[in-house]
Amino acid sequence: MGYSCKGICEDFKGKKVPNGSRYEIGQKRCSMCSMFLTIASLRCPCCGAILRTKSRTKKVSVKQDSWR
Numbered sequence: 001m002g003y004s005c006k007g008i009c010e011d012f013k014g015k016k017v018p019n020g021s022r023y024e025i026g027q028k029r030c031s032m033c034s035m036f037l038t039i040a041s042l043r044c045p046c047c048g049a050i051l052r053t054k055s056r057t058k059k060v061s062v063k064q065d066s067w068r
Contacts, residue, residue, distance in 0.1 A: 005033045009046035012037040028053050
């Protein structure tokens with residue numbers, strides 16, 4: 001089954017956050033629709049793809065930094 005955006009996701013579009021911490025406030029990203037959504041589900045209501053809940057970039061924590 002192929003995923004395709006049907007435009008339903010516009011109703012769930014997340015608001016912009018000034019410091020860019022969208023994942024911290026509960027927004028999720030749909031890679032197929034290229035949009036952040038404010039929704040409780042783990043799947044996009046528009047295309048059915050699994051939503052991304054974590055940032056792709058890894059931030060080094062203080063504990064990990066002490067090992068170096």
